[in-house]
Amino acid sequence: MSRAITADEVAIPTGGKNYLNAEKGILSWLTTVDHKRIGMMYLASTLTAFLLGGIFALLLRIELLHPGKDIMTAPQYNQAFTLHGAIMVFLFIIPSLPGALGNFVLPIAIGAKDVAFPKLNLLSLYLYWIGAAFTLSSLLTTGLDTGWTFYIPYSASVSQTSVIAVTFGVFILGFSSILTGLNFIVTIHKLRAPGLTWFRLPLMLWSVYATALIQVLATPVLAITLLLLIFERLFHIGIFDPKLGGDPVLYQHFFWFYSHPAVYIMILPGMGIVSELIAVHSHRRIFGYKAIAFSSVAIAMVGFLVWGHHMFTSGQSELASTIFSFITFFVTIPSGVKVFNWTSTMWKGSIAWNAPMLYAMSFLFLFTIGGLTGLFLGMINVDLHLHDTYFVVSHFHYVMVGGTVVAFIGGLHHWWPKMTGKMYSDTAAKIACAFIFVGFNMTFFTQFFLGSAGMPRRYYTYLDQFQPLHAFSTYGSWVLGTGLLIVLGTFIHSLFRGEKAPANPWGARSLEWMTSSPPPTENFHRTPVVTHGPYDFPTTVDR
């Protein structure tokens, strides 16, 4: 029982069989209940959505090179920013981290054969596809021009676009998210390997667990809200539209009651990934394990109580705004604690200068800026000036892209050898990371200045005086896009030409590295017994 397991013990040679080549044919993928295959299908699907949303982003930036028309008209621009937001939020960021990385890593990292409900897991993926089909059907019909927030009354009675198709798609996507969350909660509770206590869980799993709690508790509210919106648009039932006797501010409360916790659905898995990257690539015990673990849960809980900070200018009561501002400052504390712990983990570590670590450090840099600029927006009087300007656009891109997406790409580089059994060119990956880091800052740091100077968001044309900054931001988006293309090229090259990956290329200590790369269908041939924590690296002092 007190014997440490090794990769050789659990990963008995399988005669070349692994989850990728165990069965062949497209049908074997579509009917699989293997969490790894489902994870890979999520990965392919969400990356396709990322590409699509990214193309919209680049088109938006080109349009904003000059005031007035560059490549599209005002209605086309409104559709482009709406679809950029909706695709990135609902089809990429929310499903990608739990769906792709969570699905692949979670069961292996707890020493299980699969998630608790494998068929439900496949249903989640199918619901994702169906929801995506509804959402993207708008591209072939009349598009969508409401903004991803679907504010009423514009979305209920004015917009001539496919509001119902998209909101119904998002409604279905919500069920996919709920079922995934449910599955992960049960899996973590019931299927941990012998010896894998809660405090021996890799921190990634604490994050995924906290995320799953939010998915299960918050998403139904979005589903109900969107259903009410559909009823209002179809049957003219007055709930939110003042013309029908409704209250448009109520819609905003409902919407943000989900969509603020959804911000944590997006960022928490990113924080989990970064905890892994920093500890593993520093070969060091993580600093403040419990603080990081509990701060994830704290964020998930307190995150439910701050939605009103999106509404300081909405017409909600002054008292409500004051309370929301107060709680908002509290929800930043657990994030701050994490950041300090991550930096401390690098102290007296053995830091590999490889792509995953470079992404982790980029995350720390960018997420810190994203978090600190949130302080400006949490102060009500400053928010009265900055709300709905480019300052906000920049702030949430620093958190969502500089934070979550950078962590996601870093995580992909970290688990890629495990997923595919192939190594990639670390040099190319580091060059890509540099492009992304520089391009991202060019694009979005500029926008803090635009916002402070009074440039509202969602503007097709704008005052002449903002043109130089807009142009600089657009040039940055090209650098950022180039970086992402290099990432894609690196991975494609790896698939075809990559060296075979060893079971544990990073010298990591958690369970997913104790099986072969790629793992066999059943993950482990023998149930592993865990006798140490996930970050028990050799230390200078024997413990």
Add this chain to the structure above:
Amino acid sequence: MTQPSTIVWVAADGAVVVASGAPSATGAAPGAAGASPAAADAAPVDTKPHISVESDHMPTQSSSIAAQTDAAYWTAFYISIPFFLVVVGPMIYFAIKYRRKSEDEKTSPVDHNLTIEVAWTLLPTILLMYLFWIGIQGYANAAVAPNDSLEIEVTAQMYNWTFTYPDGTVTTDLYLPKDRPVKLIMSSKDVIHAFFVPEFRLKQDVVPGLYTTLWFTPTREMESAVECAEFCGDGHSRMMTKVIVMNQKGYDEFANNGFEDPLHPMAPAVRGRKKYEALCTSCHSIDGTRIQGPTFKGVWGRHEHLQDGSDITVDENYVRQSLMLPQSQIVDGYPPTMPTFSYLKDKDIEGIIAFLKEQK
């Protein structure tokens, strides 16, 4: 500090229009008052006024609350800088100092330290509460308007702003006196908009079915932009107008003159069109459509049969009577719902008459 003398506005169809912008305090004929995007497309010349925001980093402080807002902004900034350096500085230092030299390096076993963890939880908490407190103080000052505020009604509609002053005058630019508290009482006729003047550091959603308010004291004579900050449709980015702050004496004279520059008087028909667009459009069309009241298309000289059985011809006296005592001359077949406009000045009425004569 840029104040370009010309501004390029671009119609929704992409046609670039350069309006030479001798900025005039009259705000003469601002673009057929907002109109629909379709109308703006059709108009060969976009007559939106010259607008810019005076700004280096933050726009020039121009309201009673702006200084406090900026102080809060910079407090957050100067608290953020050391936080950022404390995170990123050591990160870079450690990455260089502890760069891996061999694969079997051993690392520090230290994985917690209660003192330091309590410190980096409590210290930020104190600073965050301080920021909250500053934010609330500024917000409290922006929340309750003094009793003697000048009350102006703001109406937002896709995609234009109208401002109604205590004497009933309606303008499409916002005129304010310097150093006098102003309270804006705002409502929307269609979707949610937001009133935003960067120099004032103020923003408030304008919501249908709800009155929202803003108050502030303008502190600087200036001319700048009112921007719509809540996405409201195809014309959202063009839903801008001018805000003009004048000294109290100039403002009083200007207000007494119906917000019109005596040196550059408007053509009567133009003034009449502005009044029509501000006051009459919801009941009277100019394209022949029947709404609440009779259409103005071809109204001049028309013979009408009234409810009381008499017949009249639409002429100057009929128009004046209809504005002053509308219930006395209701056209047969229409509801007697027209409100009284007895506050209109003589030259406004003359303007409306001139405007009606043009509706062939």
